[in-house]
Amino acid sequence: MRALLCSVALTTLIAPAAAMAQDKPKDQTQNDQSVVEEVVVTGTNISGVKPVGSEPVVVNRDEAIRMGVSNVADVVRRIPQVQMGVGDDVGFQGGTSHQGYNGSQTETVSLRGLGSAATLVLVDGRRPVGSGAVATATEANQIPLAALERVEVLPDGASALYGSDAVAGVINFVLRKNFEGVEASVRVGNQSGGAEYNGSITAGKRWENLGGLGAGNLIVTYEHQDRDAFAAGKIARLRRDLRSQGGPDLRLANDAATSGLSPNIISEGASANTTIPGADNFTYWGVPAGNGLGLTPASLALNNPNLIDSADYIDWTGKQNRDQVAAYFNQQLTDRVELFGGATYTDRDTYTRSLANSSNVALAGTPFFIAGLPANQQVQYGSLKDGQVRAFAASSETIGGNIGLRADLFAGWRGEAYYNYGRNEQCDSCVTGVLNGTALTAQVQSGAINPLSSAPLTATQMASVYGGSKFQSRTTLNDWLAKIDGPLLNLPAGKLRAAVGGEYRVEENANRNSSNTGPTNAEQVLSTYGGSAYERNIKSLFGELYIPMISDGMNIPLIRSLTLSAAVRYDDYSDAGDTTNPRYGLTWDVTDALSFSGTWGTSFRAPSITDSNPKAVTSGTLLPGVPNYDPRITNGVLPAGVFGPFGLTNAALLLGSNPDLTPETSENWSVSGSWKKGGLQLTATYWSISYQNQITFPGTVAYLAATPADVPANGGNYRGWGQFVIPIKNPATCNNADLSTADPKLAALLQGLNYDFVSGGGSFNQGSALKNNFCRVNVVLDSRLQNVASVTQRGMDFSASYSRAVGEVFVNGRLNVARVLKNEIATGPGQPPTEQTGDLNQLYGGFKWRGTASVTALWKGFDTTVMARYLDKMHASGLLDANFQPQPTKTISSHTEFDLTLGYNGEFKSPAYGLKSWRAQVAVTNLFDDYPDFFATENGAWNGKYGLPFGRTASFQLTGRF
Numbered sequence: 001m002r003a004l005l006c007s008v009a010l011t012t013l014i015a016p017a018a019a020m021a022q023d024k025p026k027d028q029t030q031n032d033q034s035v036v037e038e039v040v041v042t043g044t045n046i047s048g049v050k051p052v053g054s055e056p057v058v059v060n061r062d063e064a065i066r067m068g069v070s071n072v073a074d075v076v077r078r079i080p081q082v083q084m085g086v087g088d089d090v091g092f093q094g095g096t097s098h099q100g101y102n103g104s105q106t107e108t109v110s111l112r113g114l115g116s117a118a119t120l121v122l123v124d125g126r127r128p129v130g131s132g133a134v135a136t137a138t139e140a141n142q143i144p145l146a147a148l149e150r151v152e153v154l155p156d157g158a159s160a161l162y163g164s165d166a167v168a169g170v171i172n173f174v175l176r177k178n179f180e181g182v183e184a185s186v187r188v189g190n191q192s193g194g195a196e197y198n199g200s201i202t203a204g205k206r207w208e209n210l211g212g213l214g215a216g217n218l219i220v221t222y223e224h225q226d227r228d229a230f231a232a233g234k235i236a237r238l239r240r241d242l243r244s245q246g247g248p249d250l251r252l253a254n255d256a257a258t259s260g261l262s263p264n265i266i267s268e269g270a271s272a273n274t275t276i277p278g279a280d281n282f283t284y285w286g287v288p289a290g291n292g293l294g295l296t297p298a299s300l301a302l303n304n305p306n307l308i309d310s311a312d313y314i315d316w317t318g319k320q321n322r323d324q325v326a327a328y329f330n331q332q333l334t335d336r337v338e339l340f341g342g343a344t345y346t347d348r349d350t351y352t353r354s355l356a357n358s359s360n361v362a363l364a365g366t367p368f369f370i371a372g373l374p375a376n377q378q379v380q381y382g383s384l385k386d387g388q389v390r391a392f393a394a395s396s397e398t399i400g401g402n403i404g405l406r407a408d409l410f411a412g413w414r415g416e417a418y419y420n421y422g423r424n425e426q427c428d429s430c431v432t433g434v435l436n437g438t439a440l441t442a443q444v445q446s447g448a449i450n451p452l453s454s455a456p457l458t459a460t461q462m463a464s465v466y467g468g469s470k471f472q473s474r475t476t477l478n479d480w481l482a483k484i485d486g487p488l489l490n491l492p493a494g495k496l497r498a499a500v501g502g503e504y505r506v507e508e509n510a511n512r513n514s515s516n517t518g519p520t521n522a523e524q525v526l527s528t529y530g531g532s533a534y535e536r537n538i539k540s541l542f543g544e545l546y547i548p549m550i551s552d553g554m555n556i557p558l559i560r561s562l563t564l565s566a567a568v569r570y571d572d573y574s575d576a577g578d579t580t581n582p583r584y585g586l587t588w589d590v591t592d593a594l595s596f597s598g599t600w601g602t603s604f605r606a607p608s609i610t611d612s613n614p615k616a617v618t619s620g621t622l623l624p625g626v627p628n629y630d631p632r633i634t635n636g637v638l639p640a641g642v643f644g645p646f647g648l649t650n651a652a653l654l655l656g657s658n659p660d661l662t663p664e665t666s667e668n669w670s671v672s673g674s675w676k677k678g679g680l681q682l683t684a685t686y687w688s689i690s691y692q693n694q695i696t697f698p699g700t701v702a703y704l705a706a707t708p709a710d711v712p713a714n715g716g717n718y719r720g721w722g723q724f725v726i727p728i729k730n731p732a733t734c735n736n737a738d739l740s741t742a743d744p745k746l747a748a749l750l751q752g753l754n755y756d757f758v759s760g761g762g763s764f765n766q767g768s769a770l771k772n773n774f775c776r777v778n779v780v781l782d783s784r785l786q787n788v789a790s791v792t793q794r795g796m797d798f799s800a801s802y803s804r805a806v807g808e809v810f811v812n813g814r815l816n817v818a819r820v821l822k823n824e825i826a827t828g829p830g831q832p833p834t835e836q837t838g839d840l841n842q843l844y845g846g847f848k849w850r851g852t853a854s855v856t857a858l859w860k861g862f863d864t865t866v867m868a869r870y871l872d873k874m875h876a877s878g879l880l881d882a883n884f885q886p887q888p889t890k891t892i893s894s895h896t897e898f899d900l901t902l903g904y905n906g907e908f909k910s911p912a913y914g915l916k917s918w919r920a921q922v923a924v925t926n927l928f929d930d931y932p933d934f935f936a937t938e939n940g941a942w943n944g945k946y947g948l949p950f951g952r953t954a955s956f957q958l959t960g961r962f
Contacts, residue, residue, distance in 0.1 A: 042125070042152040042172040044565070045161060045499040045544050046485045047414050052546065052565035053585020053599035054670055054685075056152040056172070057081070057799075057816075064148055066856065066865040068901045068923020068955055070191060070198055070225070072148055072173055073107045073140035077947070078869070080818035081155040081169070081797065083113030083846045105318065105350045105394045106131065109140045111155055111168035112793060113823070113846040114691060116140075118167035118605055118664075120158070124175055124328075124342065126479070127162075128400055129422025133429075133473035133511040134617050136608035139398070142173055143344055144223030146185060146200035147326035149176040155797070156687070157603035157668030160567040160583035163503070163540055164606040167666045167691060175342065177328050179204035179219050181916070182962040189955025191925055192948070193230025193317040196955075198223065214332030221326045229319040229352070233311035235949050237931065237941045240309050247936030248880045251307045253278045259358045259382035260308040262454040263287045265300060266360070267374040275303040277884040285373070292452025297372040308382075310355045313389050316949070318352025340418075341403035350394045358382040359437040367447045379451045381440060386456045388433040388466055396426040412495075413486030420479035428471040434516070440465045442519035467516025467523065474529060475609070476508040483542075493561070494548035503540040509609040510534065511616055527615065534613035536576075538606075542569035560589040571604075575612050579604050579663050598671040607661040611695060611785055614752035618656035618784065620770040622777070626651045626704060630711045632727045636778040645708065649778040652728075652770055654749060655697070658784040666691040679803040686796050694789035698828055700724045700781040720830025726780040734775035742774055749780055788829055791844075794822040798851075810858040817851035840874040840892060840935075840943055847872040847945070849894075865901040870894065871932075871946065878937045890935060895946070898927040911962070919959040926952045 043051030057079060064075045076082055108116035121128065121138045130136040151173050158166040179202065187198040204219035232238035240250040240258070251258055255266055265285040273279035286301035325345040332338045358380040363369045370377060383389065404418025443449040449461055457465070483501025490496075510533040513526040550562040565585040572578040583601030590596065610616045625637045628649040635647025642648075670687040702710070702719045710716040718725050728746045735741045739750060753771060770777075800815040824833035825844060839845035849872035856865040873894045879887035903921040929952040935941060942949050 042122075042154050042170055043158065043161070044546070045483060045501065045542070045567070046497050046546050049497060049546050050587075051154075051585070052563050052587045053597050054154065054156045054672065056154040056170075058150055058152050060150045061148060061176070064145065064151070065921070066863065066901045066903065067867070068189075068191075068899065068921065068925065068957075070145065070187060070189065070196060070955065071107075071141045072143060072145050072151065073109060074191075075145070075148070075151055076109050076140065076153065076171055078852060078867075079153055080816050080850045080852060081111055081153065082109055083111075083850075083945070105320075105352065105392070106137045106396070107140045108137050109171060111153070111171070112689065112795075113820075113844055114168040114689070114791060114793070115844070117165065117608065118691070120162055120165040120170045122162070122170060122172040123344065123400070124402075125172060126402055126418070126420045127477070127505075128344075129398060129424050129475055129477040130608065131396060131398065131424040131426045131473065131475055132608075132610055133426070133471040133513065134610060136475070136509075136610045139346070139396070140171075141322075141324075141346070143175060143326045144200055144221050144324040146183070146202055146223050147175055147221035147324075149174045156599055156670055157601050157666055157689070158583065159571075159581040159603035160569045160601050161542070161544070163538075163569060163571050164604060164663070167603045167605050167664070167668075168689065175326055175328050176202070176204075176219055176221070177330065178206070178217060180206045180217075183959065184962070185957060185959040187955055187957040189923075189953065191950070191953040191955055192227055193234075193950050194228030194319070196225065196227040198225050200224070210331060214335070214338075216329065216331035218329045219327065221324075223322075223324045225320065225322040225324075227317065227320040227322075229315045230317045230950075231312055231353075232314045232316040233309060235316070235942075235951075237934075237949055238316060239311045240940070242936050242941050243882050245934055245936070245941065246882060247934070247941055248278060248882055248884045248938075250278070250938070250940065251309055252276065252284070252305065253938065254280050255282050255360060255378070256357045257284075257305060257380055258308055258310040258355065259380045259384075260306040261382075261385045262289050262306045263292075263358070263382065263452060264305040264380040265363075265370065265373060265377055266380060267377050269374070273303065276305075277882070279303075283374075287379075287452055287454075289454040291455060292368070292450045295370050295452060297370070300370075305380075308384065310357075313353055313355035313384065315352045315354070318350045318392070318394075320348065320350040322346065322348040336408040338406050339403075340406060341401070343401040344399070346396070346398045348394075348396045350392075352392045352394070353389050354392060355384065356390045356435070359435050359440055361437070361441050361444050361451055363444075363451075366445050368444065368450060368452055379444075381435070381451045383433065383435045383466070385454055386462060386466070388435065388462070390431060390433045390435075393430045393432065394427060395430070396424065398422065398424045409484065409486070411486065413484055415482070415484040417482040418480075420477070420481070422477040422479075424473070424475045426473050426475075428473060430468070430470045430472070432468040433466060434468050436465055436467055436516055436518075436521050438517070438519050439521035464521055467521055469515035470513065472512045473610075474508075474510045476506075478506040480504045485544075491548055493551035493554060496548070497546040499542075499544040501542055503538075503542070505538040505540070506535065507538070507609045508533070508535045509613055509616065513617075532613070532615035534609060534615060536574045536609060536612070538574070539572045540569060543567065558590055560591055561587075562589075563587045567601075571606070573606050573663070575659065576606050576661060576663055579606075579665070593675055593677050595674045596672065597674075598669070600669040601667075603666045603668055605664040605666075605695075607658075607663070607695060607785075611657055611661055612659055614657050614659045616657045618752045619654070620750065620753045621653045621655075622770040622773055623651040623653055623704075623781075624776070625649075626779075627706075628779070629706060629708045630725075630727070630779075631713055634727075634729065634778045636776060650776045651703070651779050651781055652746075652750075652774070652777045653700075653781045653783060654753070655783050656785070657752075658786065659752075661695055661785060662693065662787055664691065664693045664695060664787065681799075681801050683799045684796065685798075687794070689791070689793045691791040691793070693787040694791065695785050695787055696789045696827065697783050698724045698786045698788050699831075700783045703779070703781055717830060720828050723829070724782040724786065726782055728777050728779055730775050730777065736772055736775050739771075739774065742777075746774060746777055746780060749782065750774055788827070790826045790833070792822060792824045792833065793820065795820040808859055812856045813854070815851065815853045817849065819849050820846055838872070838875055840876040840945065841878055841937070845874075845945075847874065861905045861907075863901075863903045863905070865899075867899045867901075868896055869899070870896045874945075876935045876937070880936055880938065890933075892933045892935060895930065895932045897925075897930050900924045900927050914962045915960050917961045919957075921957045921959075922954065923957070924952065924954045926950075928952070 155169040200223035202221040206217040284305040400422040402420040481503040485499035487495040510529040544567040547564040637648035640647040672685040798817040823837040826833040836842035836845035854867040874892040907917040
């Protein structure tokens with residue numbers, strides 16, 4: 001593929017030299033024009049009118065190209081209303097999605113920082129298929145950048161128009177539809193860390209007559225990306241040993257460390273280790289290289305452990321190959337009816353290393369116990385000496401397509417009907433090189449593996465302890481929609497217009513999950529496609545009115561025009577119930593220059609199909625001997641008074657999906673003012689979101705740290721989580737071989753349990769510990785997904801733009817600023833809301849201020865764009881110094897990065913080798929190689945809210961039109 005890219009680039013470079021005569025160059029990034037045009041407008045279902053109340057933020061093709069980015073997700077991330085969050089960037093986070101990780105390495109976007117699930121992503125106004133085995137997400141890179149005409153971002157609730165997920169707003173990628181000829185482009189850069197090579201080709205054809213049917217067009221885009229891996233250790237901020245920067249050495253903390261080619265011995269004592277910061281009460285002995293036999297305390301290196309920096313074996317961005325296709329066609333069948341359709345295809349493979357911490361194995365009772373060391377000695381065994389590094393191989397294949405009819409019906413009414421299909425097959429978390437700690441312990445106890453040896457294991461030994469896991473999923477979307485719109489009657493101010501329609505959608509999900517587990521390291525199939533298949537349907541009806549109240553011709557003072565809109569949508573989910581959501585809008589033009597607008601409405605997010613599917617991931621873990629103060633709960637291990645005022649009970653911790661979830665709900669409103677004069681336009685918007693009934697994991701683990709004051713008998717409620725602490729009374733006749741003999745409450749909860757589930761990436765255990773011992777359970781801690789959280793947000797958006805010609809130079813300036821005034825989050829019932837704005841340590845703690853300012857200048861064929869990206873100051877707590885000592889809360893200064901793009905467009909009098917025009921572009925991101933202030937916590941020295949940590953990066957792109 002790289003050879004092909006080089007060939008295209010060479011042809012494009014040679015052609016200009018071959019054609020000596022050039023016309024005056026002109027900008028070729030302008031939007032394509034054509035006879036046939038489908039109008040896609042985000043924010044209304046009514047043709048021929050602007051959205052009332054709030055209009056989308058639009059980034060056109062010109063602007064997207066001049067950003068110098070390589071994909072559509074990065075285009076959207078330049079909009080201040082989009083906040084970075086967990087899993088939203090390309091940085092790898094291994095493990096399981098429900099635990100806040102992104103093992104599939106799906107790229108998502110989040111409006112207002114409310115999470116990607118609260119942002120609806122569309123392609124040409126149609127919903128794409130989601131993906132995921134553990135949690136459903138919508139890939140942000142739905143289409144190739146080369147296929148993008150524009151992106152429309154509506155940062156306002158819009159469920160009355162589009163249904164579920166449009167809580168924070170809508171992001172609509174609009175495809176190029178009108179282009180004739182061939183356009184080829186190559187791009188090289190390092191903006192995702194590793195070297196990245198992109199190549200695309202777009203071909204379009206228009207016709208005026210096709211077999212007597214009429215005009216039509218076809219456009220197809222293919223894009224390929226080849227990205228090298230980028231090790232985290234190449235960036236100082238991403239290393240684990242931060243001592244040279246004034247931070248701690250995070251290669252070792254408590255009993256966790258990344259040992260090198262030789263292991264370590266550790267032992268927990270009664271006093272702190274004064275030699276190794278971060279070791280707490282653990283003493284370390286480094287084991288010398290060798291066969292690990294005949295070791296004595298004198299042969300070990302006291303408090304001089306063998307350590308490596310895992311950042312050298314962790315890829316911040318993995319190696320990735322991605323192929324994408326986007327196609328669109330339109331054909332007039334008669335002078336009143338047209339056929340349209342489109343298709344998208346994405347095939348993505350990503351391979352990412354993620355070295356895990358060493359595994360600790362107790363040596364007592366094994367042949368390798370070292371006399372003279374404490375009895376609780378453990379060996380830290382690292383996989384690197386065996387040539388094994390845990391790796392996540394994420395693959396995803398998505399196909400989408402739609403076909404429909406659009407017709408002029410009667411008296412100005414139009415109709416549209418389409419079928420929309422999507423299917424995704426994905427390996428969310430296909431992990432290899434995982435060291436099974438349980439199997440390693442068994443092998444060490446039997447004497448089959450000497451964990452003190454620095455020699456690599458044999459192939460047979462490695463097969464007994466190394467393995468992996470697979471989380472594979474299939475998700476399917478079938479979507480039918482029909483709508484009509486047109487004028488109802490004439491009002492004094494204009495035509496009252498309406499739209500009505502209906503939609504029927506079927507979503508399906510099935511998973512196949514397997515893992516090497518247990519002391520024998522055998523592969524266990526934890527769920528199958530057939531056993532986990534889940535289907536639901538959604539029936540929807542919607543309507544909208546466009547009501548002109550006052551027009552310019554009515555000569556009413558201070559009102560040039562006044563327009564109202566009203567929309568409502570009803571959605572009925574077969575598994576989550578029904579919901580009705582209205583939306584009202586108003587636009588008041590005072591003069592040609594001054595206008596005001598506002599919206600109010602409700603929105604919702606239905607549980608995703610994996611949230612509701614009880615066969616997706618429902619896990620259970622038996623926790624024996626948990627302290628208990630609650631008299632309602634039987635002390636199944638020891639009665640109260642043996643060790644203190646508490647007894648010991650057996651608790652079952654449940655995690656995963658929940659079929660009883662209901663939709664999340666929100667109330668959204670906004671008011672805006674806009675003023676424009678000449679080439680200047682100013683806009684300010686105040687917005688509010690009250691987001692309730694959010695789906696998250698409840699904090700039932702509060703039971704494990706309960707005090708007598710938390711018990712209901714003493715007036716407590718387990719810090720607000722009491723409804724999820726469920727006492728169990730198994731009868732004396734309970735039989736572990738028959739779940740129906742258990743307490744009915746317990747039997748109902750365990751019915752869908754498929755396996756024990758351990759977060760951390762690649763370690764999964766069969767659920768026998770609970771499913772075969774449920775009669776022991778005295779209390780259930782129901783930590784499955786629940787509707788328990790809420791968010792209240794308020795803020796302001798500001799934008800300004802100015803354009804004018806200065807001689808032969810055309811200049812355009814833009815300013816976009818978002819200010820968050822309130823971001824209060826309550827994690828559950830009875831939990832007080834916490835203000836998280838400006839708090840770096842809070843998961844959803846966004847910046848108070850963020851914005852972009854850009855200036856673009858066009859002169860003849862040249863163009864240059866300078867963009868400044870601003871992030872406000874943040875407060876960071878939990879900081880550590882080089883000695884692991886806590887530091888005071890620090891204010892991280894505001895941070896601004898500058899990007900520069902230089903481009904040239906050339907056009908020829910006569911084509912050279914078929915080449916009609918060309919464009920060359922150089923883009924530099926973070927021009928001055930700036931970083932935020934240094935900070936270090938137990939999690940490291942970087943926070944994803946700041947985006948990508950690569951410093952200055954650059955790309956070069958060459959495009960030719962034939």
